[in-house]
Amino acid sequence: MKWTLRDIVITAVLATACGAVYLAWDLLYKFLPTGISPVAAASFNGLWWIAGAIVPYIIRKPGAALLAESIGGFVEFALGSPYGIQAFTIGIAQGLTIEAGFALGGYQRYGLTWMLVASSLGTVGNYVYSYFYYGVNQYTTTEQIGYFVVTLISGAVLAGLLSKWIGDALKRTGVLRNFEISRSAADSR
Amino acid sequence: MIGPDSLRRDERAAGRDEASPGGYPRPGKPMLIRLREVSVTYAEGGLPALNAVDLSLAQHDAILVIGASGAGKSTLALLLAGLIPDSVTATVTGKVDRDLQLREPGAVGIVFQDPESQFCQLTVGQEVAFGLENIRHTPAGMPPVIARALQAAGLAVPLDTPDYALSGGMQQKLALAAALAPSPHLLIFDEPTANLDPESTGQVFSQIAQLVRDRHSVVVIEHKFRPLLDIMPRVVLLDRNGHIHRDGPTSTVIQQEWSWLIGQGLVEDAPNIRGPEATTTGPSRAPTRPVLAAEGVRFTYASRRLERRLTRNHVPVTYALEDISLAIGGGELVAIVGPNGSGKSTLLSLLGGLCSPSAGVLTRPQPRPGLSVPVAFGFQNPEHQFIFERVVDELANRYVEGSIPANTQRLLETFSLPGHAYDSPFGLSQGQKRRLSVAVMIRDRHDAYLLDEPTFGQDQATQRTIMQHLQALTADGRAVVISTHDMDLVHRYATRVIVLVDGRIRFDGTPEALSRNAAVQREARLTVSTDAQSEPAQQVLVRPSRFIQVDRRQALSPIGRLNPGWKLITTMGAMILAMMAHTVPQGVLLVALPLCLLWAGARLSWLQIAKRMAPFIGFFVLYTWTLTAYSRIGPHTPTMYWLWFRLSWTGFRNGLVLALRMLASVAFGVLYVSTTDVSQLVVSLTRNFHVPPKFSYGSLAGIRMFPLFEEEWAKIRKARMLRGKELHRSRWTRLVTYALPLLTQAIRMGERVAVAMESRGFRKEVALTPEARSYYLETPISVWDFAYLAIVLAASILVVTIG
Numbered sequence: 001m002k003w004t005l006r007d008i009v010i011t012a013v014l015a016t017a018c019g020a021v022y023l024a025w026d027l028l029y030k031f032l033p034t035g036i037s038p039v040a041a042a043s044f045n046g047l048w049w050i051a052g053a054i055v056p057y058i059i060r061k062p063g064a065a066l067l068a069e070s071i072g073g074f075v076e077f078a079l080g081s082p083y084g085i086q087a088f089t090i091g092i093a094q095g096l097t098i099e100a101g102f103a104l105g106g107y108q109r110y111g112l113t114w115m116l117v118a119s120s121l122g123t124v125g126n127y128v129y130s131y132f133y134y135g136v137n138q139y140t141t142t143e144q145i146g147y148f149v150v151t152l153i154s155g156a157v158l159a160g161l162l163s164k165w166i167g168d169a170l171k172r173t174g175v176l177r178n179f180e181i182s183r184s185a186a187d188s189r
Numbered sequence: 190m191i192g193p194d195s196l197r198r199d200e201r202a203a204g205r206d207e208a209s210p211g212g213y214p215r216p217g218k219p220m221l222i223r224l225r226e227v228s229v230t231y232a233e234g235g236l237p238a239l240n241a242v243d244l245s246l247a248q249h250d251a252i253l254v255i256g257a258s259g260a261g262k263s264t265l266a267l268l269l270a271g272l273i274p275d276s277v278t279a280t281v282t283g284k285v286d287r288d289l290q291l292r293e294p295g296a297v298g299i300v301f302q303d304p305e306s307q308f309c310q311l312t313v314g315q316e317v318a319f320g321l322e323n324i325r326h327t328p329a330g331m332p333p334v335i336a337r338a339l340q341a342a343g344l345a346v347p348l349d350t351p352d353y354a355l356s357g358g359m360q361q362k363l364a365l366a367a368a369l370a371p372s373p374h375l376l377i378f379d380e381p382t383a384n385l386d387p388e389s390t391g392q393v394f395s396q397i398a399q400l401v402r403d404r405h406s407v408v409v410i411e412h413k414f415r416p417l418l419d420i421m422p423r424v425v426l427l428d429r430n431g432h433i434h435r436d437g438p439t440s441t442v443i444q445q446e447w448s449w450l451i452g453q454g455l456v457e458d459a460p461n462i463r464g465p466e467a468t469t470t471g472p473s474r475a476p477t478r479p480v481l482a483a484e485g486v487r488f489t490y491a492s493r494r495l496e497r498r499l500t501r502n503h504v505p506v507t508y509a510l511e512d513i514s515l516a517i518g519g520g521e522l523v524a525i526v527g528p529n530g531s532g533k534s535t536l537l538s539l540l541g542g543l544c545s546p547s548a549g550v551l552t553r554p555q556p557r558p559g560l561s562v563p564v565a566f567g568f569q570n571p572e573h574q575f576i577f578e579r580v581v582d583e584l585a586n587r588y589v590e591g592s593i594p595a596n597t598q599r600l601l602e603t604f605s606l607p608g609h610a611y612d613s614p615f616g617l618s619q620g621q622k623r624r625l626s627v628a629v630m631i632r633d634r635h636d637a638y639l640l641d642e643p644t645f646g647q648d649q650a651t652q653r654t655i656m657q658h659l660q661a662l663t664a665d666g667r668a669v670v671i672s673t674h675d676m677d678l679v680h681r682y683a684t685r686v687i688v689l690v691d692g693r694i695r696f697d698g699t700p701e702a703l704s705r706n707a708a709v710q711r712e713a714r715l716t717v718s719t720d721a722q723s724e725p726a727q728q729v730l731v732r733p734s735r736f737i738q739v740d741r742r743q744a745l746s747p748i749g750r751l752n753p754g755w756k757l758i759t760t761m762g763a764m765i766l767a768m769m770a771h772t773v774p775q776g777v778l779l780v781a782l783p784l785c786l787l788w789a790g791a792r793l794s795w796l797q798i799a800k801r802m803a804p805f806i807g808f809f810v811l812y813t814w815t816l817t818a819y820s821r822i823g824p825h826t827p828t829m830y831w832l833w834f835r836l837s838w839t840g841f842r843n844g845l846v847l848a849l850r851m852l853a854s855v856a857f858g859v860l861y862v863s864t865t866d867v868s869q870l871v872v873s874l875t876r877n878f879h880v881p882p883k884f885s886y887g888s889l890a891g892i893r894m895f896p897l898f899e900e901e902w903a904k905i906r907k908a909r910m911l912r913g914k915e916l917h918r919s920r921w922t923r924l925v926t927y928a929l930p931l932l933t934q935a936i937r938m939g940e941r942v943a944v945a946m947e948s949r950g951f952r953k954e955v956a957l958t959p960e961a962r963s964y965y966l967e968t969p970i971s972v973w974d975f976a977y978l979a980i981v982l983a984a985s986i987l988v989v990t991i992g
Contacts, residue, residue: 005276005883005956006943012891013939017898017932030807038819071888075895078862082808084855085764132768135816135847138840143819166928169578174616175933177232178278178940 001107006178007059008067014058015068018051019075026081038139039146046151046158049091049122052098054163057115058170060180062107065118069095090129097125098159110181112164119160123151221291221375221406222246222269227283229264229273229431238264240431241283246375246408251401253417253439254410256427257453258620258648262410263302265427266379267944269408270299276947290374294950295324298368302380304360305353305897306938307945309890311868313339313355313363314348318965320371323950325963334370342366343396353896356529358389365396367949376400378409384645386529386674388714394420412648418443429453454650457681479516479552480637480668481540481564486513486549488532488539496547509535510692513549517637519666522659524679524700526672527689528714533672534569534641536689540670541566541639543907554636562633567640571626572930573908575614580606583614583629596632604628604654615933620651627655637668644678656682676715680704688713739866748790748977749864754873755974759981760861764854766985773842776849778988782981783856791864801863805855809848816844867892873968875959883956890942898935905930 029044055068073091081087101118102110127148130136136147167181176182222245229239238261246252246269256262267273271291274281291297298320301307310316317335326334335348344362346355352363361381368376378397382390390413398420400407411417418424424442426434426449434449435442443450450456488510489496499506510532517523517540525533538544541564542553554563568574577583585597593601593610601607604624609617614625623643630638638659644652659669660682673679679686680700688696688709696709703709710716743749748756763783770776784802787793793801817840871889874880905927947956954961 003883004943005887005947005951006940008884008887009891009939009943009946010936012888013894013935014891014932016892016895017935020895020898030811038815067884067888071892075892077858078867080804080862081858082805082855084805084851084858085760085861086851086854086858089761089764133850135812135843138816138843138847139819166932169929170932170936172578172616173613173929173933175936 001061003061003063007061007064007180010179011055011059011064011068012071014055015051015071016075018054018068018072019079021050022048022072022076022087023079023081026076026083026087030082038136038143039150042147042150043154045126046119046122046154046156046160047162049094049098049119049126049155050159050163052095052122053115053119053159054167056098056102056118057110057163057167058176058179058181060107060110062103063099065098065102066092066095069098086133090126090133093125093129094122095125098122112161115164116156116160119163120152120156122155122159123148126151126155219247220245220286221248221250221288223284223286224268225284225286227268227281227285229261229268230280230282231278233280236430237261238279238431239268242431242433244425244433244436246406248374248406249404250423251405251407251421252409253414253421253424254408254427255414255424255450255455257429257455257650259618260427260429260453261431262427263379264431266299266377266408266410269375270297270377270948272299272944272948276944276952288374293324294952294955295320295371296373297375297377297948298365298371298373299377299379299945299948300361300364300368300381301941301945302383303938303941304355304357304364304384306894306941307364308352308360308367309886309893309942309946309951311351311866311889311893312348313344313346313350313352315868315965316352316363317367317370319946319951320367320949322962322965323955324371325961326371328963328965328967331965335366338366338370339363341369343392353893356389357385358392361385361389361393362396365393371950375406375408378407378411380410380412383412386714387676387716388528391416391716426450454648454653457649457653457677479518480554481670482516482550482552483513483539483546484550484552486539486546486551487511488513488535488544489547493547508547508692510539510546512693513539515687515694515697517668517670519636519668520663521668521685522663522683523668523670523685523687524673524683525670525687525689526674526676526679526713526715527695531689531713532692533689535692537566537639537641537670537672538907540564540637560634560636563636565630565633565635565638567626567630567638567643568904568908569641569645570904570934571622572615572934573904574626574629575930576909578613578929579611580614580617580625581610583625584632586629586632600628600632615929620647623647623651624654627658631658631662635667637670638662640669640671642673643671644673644675652678688715739864743791743793743864744866746790746792746864747973748786748860750973751864751977752873752877752968752970752974753865753870754877754968755970755978756861756865757870759978760857762978763857763981763985766982766989767850767853767857769989770846770850770853771989773845773849775988775991776846776853779853779985780849780856782984782988783853783860786981787856787860787863791860793863798859801859802852802856805852808855809852812848812851813841813844816847817841869966869968872964872966876964876968877970879959881957882951882959882962886946886951886956887943890946891939894935894938894942897938898931901931901934 025044025047029041049069051072052065052069056064069091070088073088076091077085077087083090098118098121101121105114105118127136136144139147170176171181224242224244227239227242228237230237242265254262254265264273267277268281268285271287273279308316310319314335317338318331321331321334339345342362342365344359344366346359352360355363382393385393394416397407397409397417401420409417409421418439421439423437424439425436426442426446428434435446487508489506489508496506513536525536527533539546539551540553543566545551556563575583577588581589581593581597584600585594589597601610604627606621606625609621614622617625627643643655647655656678659671663669663684683700686696686698686700686703687694688703690713695713696703696706739749767779770779784798787798788795817836819840868889871885875882875885909927
């Protein structure tokens with residue numbers, strides 16, 4: 001369960017790539033659904049914590065989700081995210097709640113179900129943060145519930161399912177031979 | 190920790206000062222490493238990479254290691270460097286005796302193949318200092334050692350040059366300087382010139398020659414070993430099973446084992462003479478109607494608009510290619526050669542239709558029935574071309590269900606890939622990947638085939654396979670154009686050679702005519718010379734990257750000099766307080782605070798501030814709108830209903846406050862990014878906040894690869910443009926076709942970086958405890974850090990409590 005330097009560098013590499021994706025997503029988000037309805041906009045949310053799902057799926061060490069989301073958020077911020085330093089802090093919030101999900105699985109469970117559950121837990125961090133910072137508290141109760149549920153699904157699909165898909169494809173290429181994902185093959189149901 | 194270890198480090202640090210550049214040889218035990226019956230296996234149950242190897246390495250030895258691809262050369266290098274099995278997981282059997290002094294950090298220096306993936310810092314100075322930090326060299330004593338190491342490696346650039354701005358050859362010199370700085374007892378070169386052009390190769394070889402003359406202990410693994418035969422007194426031959434075939438004095442061994450070298454595909458039996466196959470398809474064949482033609486073609490990477498504006502203002506435009514006129518007919522095998530950056534790849538891209546000329550006329554064959562893609566293009570990195578997840582799909586160009594089609598089976602056999610049909614293309618060896626990409630290219634009929642460095646990094650056997658297939662195409666009347674650095678290859682296979690220098694055609698004729706033209710050869714630097722006199726221009730490339738560098742003026746401003754860690758805490762504190770703003774005036778004041786700090790504390794002009802804040806205005810509007818339309822409102826608020834929105838003044842006001850809060854935290858973010866150097870932040874996290882070095886430095890090593898991602902991404906996009914037409918079937922595989930090449934490459938590079946960092950002494954205690962290493966960069970905490978914290982937080986509190 002100890003972090004090797006290799007694990008850390010790969011975490012940073014993947015999180016940096018995700019950070020760039022986050023920035024692109026920030027800009028796309030600006031033009032697409034926000035002006036229409038906050039509930040529709042929530043369907044975008046999940047992708048913003050994909051680093052917190054794909055990195056733990058590959059590295060499988062305690063703290064992977066938190067570290068990945070912190071670095072991803074920091075890179076997004078440093079690249080000039082329109083959310084400024086909030087991109088970094090919300091990343092930490094989301095990373096913390098996904099981390100809780102993987103911790104609940106004892107850092108042993110990385111099957112499809114658990115990936116979906118842990119990734120959707122990013123919603124909690126996102127919701128709490130957005131409630132105070134992004135004005136979610138101003139919405140009506142129905143809209144708040146809608147926002148939460150849509151975010152939950154978005155997290156499970158855009159973070160969880162996508163991560164598992166990319167992670168498995170990467171594993172098939174053989175480049176992940178030296179990582180936990182290839183060692184604990186039996187657990188990835 | 191005071192102990193024998195740290196004492197020895199001090200001895201070495203002291204001894205370094207009176208030594209010559211590089212700092213040794215020093216007296217000591219003559220034997221450095223002895224291997225007895227050593228085997229190394231990577232995968233469980235797999236074949237050993239090294240097989241029962243016996244080897245001893247004494248001080249002042251200079252050994253050249255030769256072997257085919259997959260003979261275990263790199264494994265031997267990693268084993269000698271002490272990186273197997275700790276840093277690189279593998280099973281080692283047999284006996285490895287290693288002199289005690291080799292176990293210290295920095296005692297073995299290693300220069301790897303890929304220049305991009307062995308660095309972990311941002312600038313030349315920091316990079317060389319990294320190894321010194323790991324042996325706890327005193328920070329005050331570092332600058333002279335760094336200067337000496339750079340001088341010994343022949344690299345003369347300012348210390349604050351970003352290392353990604355160096356050319357490949359200069360990066361290898363930097364790697365050498367970084368390896369030399371801690372005064373290693375043994376230096377290992379693992380194919381240091383594999384990614385370099387002939388000129389840079391010559392530079393690296395002349396450095397190696399100098400090290401050998403200075404009696405350093407050196408092990409060199411090299412593909413292009415010919416020029417090294419005169420330099421290295423001892424040679425070790427590895428066979429394909431990872432077994433040592435022969436070990437002895439270079440001249441004797443090479444003389445006696447020449448036929449073995451031919452058999453292993455390490456040398457061609459008739460060097461520098463074109464094979465009989467080539468002469469039959471040579472220039473004697475009358476050139477047919479040209480397939481590709483260019484007339485007065487010019488190309489610049491600047492956009493049309495920029496080009497027009499520059500010309501209007503009489504600013505010279507830099508052209509990547511200028512005055513290019515040529516005609517290439519069917520049956521020709523044309524090689525484009527020239528120094529790095531001379532425009533070879535650009536010319537190929539133009540001919541391939543990847544970009545269009547800025548001026549001039551370019552004639553390319555047009556698509557016609559039965560030939561939808563008349564010109565095929567092969568990228569330097571074969572992975573960029575792969576769009577499927579299995580070899581068989583790649584060859585069939587569709588997802589194969591059931592049995593393998595007959596023609597696909599034939600391709601598998603022709604390119605010696607049977608048994609790999611269901612493997613991932615990305616998991617193949619370098620040679621297999623290249624063969625696969627060529628197989629994909631020649632599967633369908635095209636009029637012309639363009640290949641960017643098709644033999645790059647391949648062993649002789651794969652080179653021969655590829656070139657023979659290309660020759661067969663020319664015999665069939667098609668045109669083949671390749672770019673290459675390998676002059677042997679040109680002489681052996683090409684019917685015509687075009688020499689590019691600075692974007693212009695300097696020579697166009699037969700290889701024979703070129704070999705008689707010494708002036709062109711010299712000008713285009715086509716020969717590998719180990720002559721150290723030919724000192725090249727040390728040109729620094731400009732590769733723009735947005736987020737890694739801080740302007741000097743901002744770095745030296747009052748806020749720029751603050752401790753990066755504490756500054757981050759202050760910034761986050763201000764952001765939390767900004768949340769408490771509830772009125773518009775509060776919001777305005779909170780935005781004004783960081784803007785004033787940007788002006789007064791970070792010395793940005795108001796124009797610069799406006800430019801940096803401008804991208805965020807759209808978001809400001811968006812936030813205001815969202816709440817205007819959606820805010821939860823009381824029963825008596827005047828509301829306007831429009832479509833499904835309910836617009837209200839209360840909502841507008843709430844939206845404005847939220848948008849101002851956001852703007853405040855964005856402005857604080859801009860303030861932080863404009864004044865903070867990432868490497869300073871990393872050092873501060875470790876020194877001031879006790880983050881284990883492996884986490885902070887490991888993260889930096891990953892983040893710094895960002896500019897490389899951008900380049901990779903651009904290349905993959907180009908490759909997709911070409912195959913895009915064939916891709917309409919499966920939209921969903923497209924994501925995979927982008928993500929996989931990018932991520933596999935990133936993961937491989939990341940792994941190499943981690944190994945390179947450990948090879949420079951960044952392991953065990955050094956990587957775990959901040960106090961176990963020293964630091965080149967200062968990140969002191971001063972009273973000003975707390976003053977800044979107090980001022981910013983007090984001002985924010987004041988704003989949110991009044992009003």
